[in-house]
């Protein structure tokens with residue numbers, strides 16, 4: 767499916783358009799992604815900052831990862847849905863939370879990462895890279 771892609775938060779206050787193709791998609795099983803998603807894993811889609819046009823009001827906070835890297839988390843202040851993270855160590859790149867896309871049927875991660883902290887019941891699909899820790 768070619769760009770543009772549209773998406774938004776759960777209450778509809780924040781909407782966005784992704785005007786370019788994503789760079790990469792991974793499923794992350796680290797404990798922070800489990801906490802953030804309230805689920806078994808998080809998905810991170812690397813996109814070019816210039817390709818993401820956001821409308822609506824967002825709020826953000828900065829989190830320092832174990833590695834010492836800072837990551838700004840951007841979310842809807844009304845419903846709390848995370849839209850993207852901004853990893854400060856990657857220039858011009860954002861990690862979009864792809865579950866917020868209007869159509870998620872075409873998504874297919876290329877790798878599962880941090881599987882050593884995974885919940886154990888989620889197997890790595892055939893043909894997908896399995897990386898135990900930091901990619």
Ligand SMILES: [Zn+2]
Nearest residue numbers: 775777842845
């Ligand atoms: Zn919202």
Ligand SMILES: [Zn+2]
Nearest residue numbers: 794795796799
């Ligand atoms: Zn993670």
